[in-house]
Amino acid sequence: MTVSKPEILAVANVHPLYLKALKEVFQVHERTHEGDPAVFAELAPRIVGIAAGGESTVSRSLLEQLPNLKLVSVFGVGYDGIDAKAAVERGVMVTHTPGVLSDDVADLAMGLVLAVSRQIVQADQHVRRGRWPQGPMPLGRKVSGSRMGIVGLGRIGAAIARRALAFDMSVAYTARTEKPGSGYQFYPTAEQLAAAVDFLVVITPGGQGTRHLINGAVLSALGPKGYLINVARGSVVDELALIEALQAGRIAGAGLDVFAAEPHVPEALWGMPNVVLTPHMASATDQTRRDMADLAFANMQAGVAGRPLLTPVPECQL
Ligand code: NAP
Ligand code: 8YV
Numbered sequence: 001m002t003v004s005k006p007e008i009l010a011v012a013n014v015h016p017l018y019l020k021a022l023k024e025v026f027q028v029h030e031r032t033h034e035g036d037p038a039v040f041a042e043l044a045p046r047i048v049g050i051a052a053g054g055e056s057t058v059s060r061s062l063l064e065q066l067p068n069l070k071l072v073s074v075f076g077v078g079y080d081g082i083d084a085k086a087a088v089e090r091g092v093m094v095t096h097t098p099g100v101l102s103d104d105v106a107d108l109a110m111g112l113v114l115a116v117s118r119q120i121v122q123a124d125q126h127v128r129r130g131r132w133p134q135g136p137m138p139l140g141r142k143v144s145g146s147r148m149g150i151v152g153l154g155r156i157g158a159a160i161a162r163r164a165l166a167f168d169m170s171v172a173y174t175a176r177t178e179k180p181g182s183g184y185q186f187y188p189t190a191e192q193l194a195a196a197v198d199f200l201v202v203i204t205p206g207g208q209g210t211r212h213l214i215n216g217a218v219l220s221a222l223g224p225k226g227y228l229i230n231v232a233r234g235s236v237v238d239e240l241a242l243i244e245a246l247q248a249g250r251i252a253g254a255g256l257d258v259f260a261a262e263p264h265v266p267e268a269l270w271g272m273p274n275v276v277l278t279p280h281m282a283s284a285t286d287q288t289r290r291d292m293a294d295l296a297f298a299n300m301q302a303g304v305a306g307r308p309l310l311t312p313v314p315e316c317q318l
Helices: 016-025 037-046 060-064 084-089 102-117 120-128 155-166 190-195 216-222 239-247 286-305
Strands: 007-010 027-030 047-053 071-075 093-095 147-151 170-174 199-202 227-230 253-256 275-277
Touching: 007 016, 016 027, 016 047, 016 286, 037 047, 047 286, 060 084, 071 286, 084 093, 093 286, 102 120, 102 155, 102 199, 102 227, 102 253, 102 275, 147 155, 147 190, 155 170, 170 190, 190 199, 190 216, 216 227, 216 239, 239 253
Parallel strands: 007 027, 007 047, 047 071, 071 093, 147 170, 147 199, 199 227, 227 253, 253 275
Antiparallel strands: none
């Protein structure tokens, strides 16, 4: 007798390691919701889990089509594209992968700090294009001993702060709530923080609560010697205001891992020598992607079996 596997829907091109683990235990329907509505309607009542990525969208309307859905397991810590409120209303749990990627994201944030201020990408081109014999690179900006401002002192923000301290930087931050035990200077707004630092690193969740938190006024406060680093979500920064500030020299430069309309990056940014662009890869190391896949898979198994979840999102914690 063949035992049928529980059926799940992958709403995105989920990471191959996560997909491989899922396929051993579940029947995985890959992006079937984007295809023939009649085929999906026939399948929908059998779907018990959704596998998603950190940038995936799971809307209220999709949730409403899945009467027997138990959980959405996100491969990533950010879940701003998942309608968690609608999920909770329907008794559907949402899980994510906090903690296991904090070191990598903090490492890349520091990498962008160094890359923009020390012109590492430009310097590489200087050598490769044979320009060194014609003269030296323009001078860079010293990082050690400078002032770091962190927008969002959560798991990753705290990991960035620890790295900044190793560079003898002062650390200040803003968040929704002050962290009196942290020992770092708190500023109630991003604008006040920006005015007090050399590097403004953004690492909040995305979504409506943080949309355009970094606007033209914040960038003006950061000033012509200040650098913006965004490893959070593209929505947190007003991208047009950022481009204007860079074009006008109102900030010194930017290091960006995330963008408003990924994978599309405004062409205005491509040619700017004081900007370093990476393709949303802050957690993209072999080790961390394995840990994320293990955790996302373990959550899916637990949720489908009705066992306690390992890492539910705050909205789903009792
Ligand atoms: P976390 O522990 O929940 O920390 C989030 C921090 O943001 C908290 O300190 C929170 O303040 C603060 N915050 C939330 N809303 C805010 C607002 N309106 N104004 C100011 N601060 C606000 O999350 P995490 O694990 O550090 O991850 C943070 C985010 O990083 C994720 O949600 C994701 O979007 C992004 N991320 C990006 C990548 C990448 O590949 N680039 C990888 C991983 C994560 P309170 O402490 O006061 O609540
Ligand atoms: C991943 C992320 O690139 O964890 C997050 O919130 O943005 C990144 O770690 C993403 O989740 C992969 O889908």
